[in-house]
Amino acid sequence: MRRPVSFGTILVALLAGVGATASPAHAATTELFVNNTVSCSDAGPGSAAQPFCTLSASAAAVTAGQTVRVTGSYAEHLTIGKSGTAGSPVTFRPAVDGDTSWVALTGTNAGITVSGQHDVTIIGFQIQGVPTGTTVDVANSTRVTIERIELAALDSGVSAAATAGVRLASVTDSALRSIRIKRDVRPAIAMDAATSGVVVTSAYVRVNDGSLHPGGIEILGPHNSVVRSVVYYSVDTGILVGAGATGTVLASDYVTGALGTAIDNAGASGTAITNNNVANPCSTGIRVSGASTGVSVQNNVVYSNDANPNGCDPAATGVGVGVYDAAVSGTTVDYNIVEPRTGKSLYAWTTPVASLEAFRAVSGQGAHDLDSTDPDARIDSGNSAAPGRQLDYFGKFPVDDPDVPNTGSGPITYADRGARELTRTPSAVLALTQRPGSEVTADASGSRPGWLPITSYTFDFGDGTVVTQATPVAHHTFTVRxxxxxxxxxxxxxxxxxxxxxxxxxDGDGYVPVSPVRVLDTRAKIGVDTTTPVAPGGTVTLQVAGANGLPADGVTSVTMNVTVTEPTANGFLSVYPDGQSLPNASNLNWTPGLTVPNLVVVSVVNGKVDFHNTSPGTVHVVADLVGYHSSAGGSVFAPLGPVRVLDTRERIGIPTTTPIAPGGTLTLQVTGGNGVPATGVTAVTMNVTVTQPAANGFLTVYPDGQALPNASNLNWTPGLTAPNLVVVPVVNGKVAFHNTSPGTVHVVADLVGYYTTAGNGAVFHAQSPYRALDTRSGPSGNPVGPGDLYELGVGGLSPDGATAVVLNVTVTEPKDFGFLTVTGDFRQEKPNASNLNWRPGQTVPNLVVVPLNPENGRVRFYNTSSGSVHIVADVVGFYSR
Structure with missing residues (x-):
């Protein structure tokens, strides 16, 4: 891959024979401002703090070397009566740089006039409405540049007597760039006998109906002029170079849809027609006629697969490239591509000929021309030494396609034909990684170059911060969550x-694990003032921030193992942010006399959380704090599996099949295997299930080597299989399971993720609980059948990057024994893991952390029972990178 670093020098040499000059270098300028959308004054200094209100005021105040930056729309005619100097022009442009910014001039008087001035630059003006008279008029002036001018007056107000859209009279060294004319004109661009050294490059001439009006751009005697990026609608001739004009360059232009001839060199001499794209002319694509001499037609692409484009007269004679009259002497035609058109001639040499071969035979021209419709034929096959050659329509240098042989000629053998240099653009691949709080790492390392190396990466963070750099990784901290x-x-x-x-x-938060600590027990005056159970329909408010070792600020949610005991009637418990409306969501469900635990993740508001008893009976509530999420930072979460890491029945995690003895403790190594790194892990999340218990009891899961806490994770009665999600700190890479029962019990643990202070992970976004699934609702109210799969798309999550969702899942009305597996892994039919276990007729809740399917953000619920079951799922938060 090569960049022709000397191409600018080559262009200067190639253009020397046609009188083109490079644009003067602009020195640094001071700035004036015009902005009628803020407090402004025409009597003021024209500063950014107090801009002028009108263009006329700025035009009267501007001096050589100053730039007038304009914001807004103006019902004015901009008349520039001041001059700059060579290298320090007077400049008028939009306040914001860029190809999409414009200054609008409106009304019947809209337009621009430069008369008797020199060294003037005008950029980015859009002339709207239906102005009368010449819209852009440059007369008796030198070194004038007009760039990105759009004339948006449509044909509704233009009569056959309308004057030119753009008029240049007796001007020298003028440059017109990016002119857009949307009014009916004929021809679009015209140069008369007095012109010399005019360059029209990167023009876009688009024409499409039969209205005929006076010239769109009328050039009367300028010297060394440049016209770039021009759009015309509804014209008879796209670009006309009149008899007597000399040294004209038409290069890298798009001309499409002319009713007559797209490019017409009618008697002008020394014209270079180079690297243009011409499409759909009714008559001739490129025509050279009259007493023209020394004309070069090279590297052009003339194409149309339409026999009757633009409503042309079907009887019209169509020719791709035609040379007529005395012009056949001294005209060079080569390196063009003329695509075949049904019923039309490819070429004419005084008279039309039927084929490229016939044209070569009668003219001796076109040795390197092609009659191909293959768009790749233009790649790396042009003549870089063709007279008048410019950079392409978009200002690009030639680029070598490494997959195409270089068949061109001149100093650059890989220059393309046509107005556009074909390149392979680089790919832009962005990955975002967020640390707790508002810091983000934007990584573009996955981007790949096209045919040339990537030289800059620009990151726009959307909050006013834009970073451009040569390296692909940028860091940014947002001040607004x-x-x-x-x-x-x-x-x-x-x-x-x-x-x-x-x-x-x-608003993602880091996790801070803590050794389990009891923060609420209505039986023992922990967290409350009495030993009174929660009344029917009653609510208990618990202060969590600033208590029990938690900071007073930054706590956004807490993770607690909540247990209800001694309930006197059926019911359920809702745990939710303090002071907010009671959600349609449940965390624990019970029947009279049952002790039920469940892990709860709940947002913190005012430093507090609320516990609401929906039962008609009383209930005691116990809560053991195991961690909290903080906006100040903490560990990030890496979801897994689920992966079975412990099963005392199957020698998974231990060497025997012996259950945990009464009062016994089992230690499990959790780091360094099963996808968990050996270092940096602060806590693990597991779905823990006890089965085959021989007596009443409860299980405590806690950090290895620490004192047994006064806390429980699972409670059971003999013969019961009970699961619960557990988040437990890791010490020495291990966690401990303690059986408080006087009987043995088997324990199963499925790892669903870990928290780490090292490497990349996901941050937590707490939400007020909302119901995402209830198979009892809706018109059908169908339960999930035996062995069936239910798939859920979880709405309300982050637009990009959500990796896992936290759900409180409840099964109810089961017809038979069974268990539920919740997973986002669509690669396997069903993992060897369970989230909820039940007996017929039992209502069982459990918190579930499940990775989302990365392709569609969905999760799957597998009912392994031989009977149907209803499923309810409440979203309480999610993780995202």
């Missing part, structure tokens, strides 16, 4: 670029 969109732009060595974007939210 919430949803943000980050956009990446990669640019290669030739200015070709591509973009990519991702959205994410910055």
């Amino acid at each position: 919430g949803e943000h969109a980050v956009q990446l732009t990669v640019k290669d060595d030739n200015g070709d670029l591509n973009t990519g974007a991702k959205k994410f939210i910055t």
Whole structure:
């Protein structure tokens, strides 16, 4: 892959014979401002703090070397009566740089006039409405540049007597770039006998109906003029170079849809028609006629597969490239591509000929011309030494396609034919990694170059911060928490670029594990003032932030193992942020006399959480704090599996099949295997199930080597199989399971993720509980059948990057024994893991942390029972990178 670093020098040499000059270098300028959308004054200094209100005031105040930056729309005619100097022009442009910014001029008087001035630059003006008279008029002036001007007056107000859209009279060294004319004109661009050294490059001439009006751009005697990026609608001739004009260059232009001839060199001499794209002319694509001499027609692409484009007269004679009259002497035609058109002639040499071969035979021209419709034929096959050659329509250098042989000629053998240099743009691949809080790492390392190396990466973080750098990784900390969109732009060595974007939210929090500590027990005056159970319909408010070792600030949610005991009637418990509306969600369900635990993750508001008893009877509530999420930072979460890491029945995690003895403790190594790293792990999340218990009891899961806490994770009665989600700190890479029962019990543990302070992971986004699934609701109210799969798309999550969701899942009305497996892994039919176990007729809840399917953000519920069951799922939060 090569970049022709000397191409600018080559262009200067190639253009020397046609009188083209390079644009003068602009010195640094001071700035004036015009903005009628804020507090402004025409009597003021024209500063950014107090801008002018009108363009006329700025035009009267501007001096050589100053730039007038304009914001807004103006019902004015901009008349520039001041001059700059060579290298320090007077400049008028939009306040914001860029190809999409414009200043609008409106009304019947809209337009621009430069008369008797020199060294003037005008950029980015859009002339709207239906102005009368010449819209852009440059007369008796030198070194004038007009770039990106759009004339948006449509044909509704233009009569056959309308004057030119753009008029240049007696001007020298003028440059018109990016002119857009949307009014009916004929021809679009015209140069008369007095012109010399005019360059029209990167023009876009689009024409499409039969209205005929005076010239769109009328050039009366300028010297060394440049016209770039021009759009015309509804014209008879796209570009007309009149008899007597000399040294004209038409290069890298798009001309499409002319009713007559797209490019017409009618008697002009020394014209270079180079690297243009011509499409759908009714008559001739490129025509050279009259007393023209020394004309070069090279590297052009003339194409149309339409026999009757633009409503042309079917009887019209159509020719791709035609040379007539005395012009056959001294005209060079080569390196063009003329695509066949049904019923039309490819060429004419005084008279039309039927084929490229016939044209070569009668003219001796076109040795390297092609009659191909293959778009790749233009790649790396042009003549870089063709007279008048410019950079391409977009200002690009030639680029070598490594997969195409270089068959061109001149100093650069891989220059393309046509107005556009074909390149392969780089890919833009953006990955976002968020640490707890509002810091994000934007990584574009996955981006790949096209045919040239990537030279810059621009990261727009959407909050006003834009970073452009040569390396692919950038870091940024947002000052406002919430949803943000980050956009990446990669640019290669030739200015070709591509973009990519991702959205994410910055209210993610880190996890801080703690050794289990009892923070609420209504039986023992822990967290409350009495030993009174929670009354029917009653609510208990618990202060969690600033108590029990938790900080007063930054706590966004807490993780607790909540147990209900001694209930006197059926019911359920809702745990939710303090002071908010009671959600349609449940955390624990019970029947009279049953002791039920469940892990709860709940948002903290005002430093508190609420416990609401929906039962008609009383109930005692116990809560053991195991950790909290903080906006100040903490560990990040890495979801897994689920992966079975312990089963005392199957020698998984231990060398025997012996159950845990009464009062016994089992130690499990959790780091360094099963996808968990050996270092940096602060806590693990497991779905723990006890089965085959021989007596009443409860299980405590806690950090290895620490004192047995006054806390429980699972409670059971003999013969019961009971699961519960457990989040437990890791010490020495291990966790401990303690059986408080006087009988033995088997324990099963399925690892669903871990928290770490090292490497990449996901941060937590707490939400007020909302119901995402209830198979009892809806028109059908169908339960999940025996052995069936239910798939759920979880809404309300981050637009990009959600990796796992936290659900409180409840099964109810089961017809038979069974268990439920919840997974986001679609690669296997069903993992060897369970989340909830039940007996017929039992209502069982459990908290579930499940990785989302990365392709569609969905989770699956597998009913392994031989009977049907209803499933309820409440979203309480999610993790995202």
